[in-house]
Amino acid sequence: YLKDLFDIFGRWDLAIAAYNAGEGKVYSKLVKTNGEKFWDIRRQLKRETRNYVPSFLALIMFINDNKDLVDSVLDVPEFTYDSVLVPSQANIKQLASWAGISESEFRFYNPSFHRFATPPYLRNYYVRIPVGKAEEFIARMNSTPKEEWFKAEAHVVRRGETLSQIARKYGVSVTALIQSNNNINPRRLRPGMVLVIPYGPSASVKSFSYSTRVKKRSSIDDAKVVSTNDPKGIIKYRVRRGDTLYSISKRYGISINQLKEWNNLNSNNIRSGQTLIIYTN
Template sequence: MKRHLFVVAKYLILIVFFEGCSSTGAWRAKNIESGEYKRERVAKRFHSDMPVVVNDNVLAWMEYFQGPGRRHFERYLARSGRYLPMMQRILKEEGVPEDLVFISLIESGFNPHARSRARAMGAWQFMSGTGRMYGLYATPWEDERRDPEQATRAAARHFKDLYQELGDWYLCMAAYNAGVGKVRRAMAQSGSRDFWVIAEPRRKLLRPETRDYVPKYIAAMLMAKNPKKFGFDDIEYEKPLAYDHVTVPSQTDFNVIATSAGVSISDIRDLNPHLLRDVTPHGKRDYRVKIPAGTKEQFKENYAAVPVEKRVTIASHRVQRGETLSKIANRYGVGIAELRVANNLRQRSHIHPGQQLVIPREGRVIARAPQAKPVPRADSTPEEMTETATAALESKPTGQESVTPTAQAVHTVRRGESLWTISQHYNVGLSELMKVNHVMRGSRLHPGQKLTLPTDISSPLPSSNVVVAVEEAAIKHHLQPGETLGHVAEKYGVRARDIMQWNGIRNPRRVRAGTILEVKRTSIGL
């Protein structure tokens, strides 16, 4: 009885609140009858193009956003000013309700960098599979799920498809959160097409997160559209994004783009959160980039004067065992913060051996081995070869002299190296290297071991610690009797788990002699 009186009192307070804050329409209270909510749709009352139902669950989320979640909600409201105009325009162009934009509020707080524990990404929190269905692709260079413009258009089309199948916006929201298959099963098991019936806790047809998704959206939408009525009076909204699109004909880094446009590199990062490495994607020509509005003509004039070989420096560092971000930053003379930004690393992100880190262009690349021309792909165009290697190899680091090994040069073995990788590194025959050092094929090497190099070797290929993004053809290896994936990995200087991934191997114990393995060598050191 006391609980019933409490619920009635809460709705009476809501009546007084809305009647005191608005002059149009009448707000009728709702209470509980026979365990079910009496609902009322009041879309016109709130000038929304979405259906609106207010019940206990919605009120609970309102109380949360005004109480424990207030600080976060204020930040989301402030950030919404940056993206709302663009997102609502796209939703209107795609023919779906503009108020769907507040899905982005409850998904990510309008944060294009947001990433969930389930690896959903961007302001609209697309999973990789769903993203690909709607044209959002992720590569080491870019993740289009983080592009607010492309992701909004993809979300609009996804909702349009869901509505064509389900015919109810609340069911569409549930499907957006849980997947359309789970919503279909819940509808079949309940025999209802009413979200509120399907979402009843006693039925246990949907997860709690999905049951709360629609009430959370309704609460957030009502409060975001009427912030002052709910006590959010001092929100300083960010200015809407204003940008122009420009096209760069070949790979270009953010420093060149920013300098050409006369803006800071942070301006380019803010407008292009989908570009992960402060550079446009390798191999993509005529790539569209966003720059601050009003800088387009200046950019075109300045960019045209930049030589192709000066547009980008593609260099990265392969993390070695025991290395930390601090050590790597000190080695290259860059700040840890710069290193984190260039590689999209969070404050608590860990690095691991074998991981490739981009070295910011401002950093001075200190080569551990003599510099030489990288080996390009056979089908590379002159411009591709220039983009991937020339800028990185063009100048020698301060205090470093290029040295060509002479007779009886010595190589110190590093962790993970094999006779084959060393022979490829110095462009010598494997049999010659074995003969000079009196070792047998398959002999194990140890870190620190000294190997004598043949007397007629040419300049070595670049060191494996700093690499230029040059892709080589895959090697076909016939697995011999007694050979394991570990032996093959050691021979070619790669990891066994990479060989498993390249060849779709789940259980290495089931790989038999005679199997043809594909081994990829995708980068050459600088």
């Protein structure tokens, strides 16, 4: 996950900050301050994140300067696992089932897995599973229809509703509901918020794709891709209202820095109607 964040921001200080505060929060502060690095937005972040990045960097320096001491303290059995490529978005429940392990054991092997499914903006995502289960995992994955890989439902919060009430309504746990919505704080639940309900047991629950939810909130999927006689591998993307460099970079699996470099952008600000060049492979 930390490496994914580095691919998005192109800097380790921003990746570390996003690991703690969330990529959306970091990107919004970059836009607000027209900043380029963590130290440009540090005062805009919460105290925890302001202190997290320097502490993280200090720990790295300490480890590099005291390798013998650290090695003696961390003299524990080597943690081994198999790494398997998942080519499309899938629920954690499905991933655990393919590996033949429980969801809690799957989270043990994948501690950075905070949501209920693999990220929608990463087509190729590697997961860790116990040694010796890779072939079984791949066989089960390939035999499962793609439409069953990812299932969820959207719920619009009504006035007076609580997470407990919503969880009971769909037959899921409050913990699963919190994890499915980026560790949402129950006290910050507001009318009109859209929550993702993971793998409800009801047969009437409709399959709900993440792209549909994003479409309703940011109109990213409504954006027009201008097609001309450009060489293969080049896309001209016309910016729509609500687009940001962050949302576009996630949509195409590229970094913000790449977008800025390809389009000679000196800041994170873009305007509706603007055309951006995107190189694909």
